[in-house]
Amino acid sequence: MADALYDTDLIIVGGGPAGCAAARMAASVGMRSILVEPDRLCRNLYRIPALNNVLGGRTSGPELADSIVAELKSTELCRLELGRHVTELRADDVHVTVTVDTGVRLTAPYAIAATGVGPLQPRDTTWITAPDGLTLPPLWQAEADDADGRTLLVLGGDRPIGTFLRGTPTTDTRLLVAYPAADEYKTEEIRADPRVALLPVEHLTLGSAEGSSVTAEVVGQDGARQTITADAVYLSIGNAPTAPSGDLVRGVDGYCPPADQHSRVIVAGDLRSARFQRIMTALGSGSEAALRAYYAARELSTKG
16 A cells, blocks of 8 residues: 555544544554644643543543553554644645645645634624734633632633533632523533523623733623623634645535545544534544545555
8 A cells, every 4th residue: 555655655634533543543454644733642632621421431531632642652653743733735636745834745645634623712703892813712721720719701602611610510610601692502501500600692892801800891682781790701602623725625614524525635523514523523533534545545556
C-alpha cells in the first residue's frame, strides 16, 4: 500500500477522539499515518469533568483522554505532529496534499479531516449585543475552584451546561442561564438543578466588565426589561466547524457532509454535522474513516 511518492499512507488532520481512533484503527490494519494536531491530543476531553455515556468504565474526560493518549503514543505506525496547524488541504485524482504552518507539505493517497468544532462567540448570534472584539470562554473552560461561591452568567442553553453541573455536583455555584427561544428544548436537563436560574430572553446587551463583575441588559421573551449582574460570563451558545481551507466541501451550516467530499478525503467526528457531537460517535466515525481509506486503497492496488 505504501508508495515512494507519498510521505505516508494516511494523513489525519485533528487529534481529538475521532482523529486518534482513526490512527489506531489504521495501524491495526497495517497503514502508516501522520496525525497533525495544533494542540495536545484530546485537549477538549481534559475539560470534561464527568462522563455518563461512554463505554469502558471511564467516568471523567481526563481519565479517558489519558488512556487514548497512552495508546496512541505507543502506536508505532502513527507519527505525531503536535503543535502544527494545517493551513490547507488539497485533493486531486492521485493524492492529497496537506500544508502545515511551517510550510511543509505532506502527501498521502488519502486524508481524514477530523478537526471538530470551536465555540461560537457573541458576534456570531443575532440575539446578543456585545462590545466590539469581545471574546468569551465557553463554560466547559470554567474551573470548579474558580466558580465555587460565584454567580456565572451563561449565554445560551447548549448541552455543556449539564456536563458542567454533573461534573461539579458539590460546587456552590449559581448559573444565570440566558437563552433564546430556539434553545428552550436544550434546557430540560438542567431545569431541576437548584443552582440554575433560567432567563428566556429576546435580546441581551452585554456591558463591559468593571472590576470583578459583569452586567447585562435583558429583554425577556415577554418584553419585560431587567438588568442582571454576575461575577463572570461564559458561553454555551454552540459551536462552529473548524475545517482547514482548501478542498473540503462545506454545507450552508459550515459543516462538511461526508457524502459531498472528494473521494480521497474522508470526514470524521464532529466536523460532519451538529447532530451527532458525542464522544462515542466521534470514536466510531474515526475508526470507520480509517477503514474506508484502507479498503479504498486495497481496491486500487488490486486493480493496478
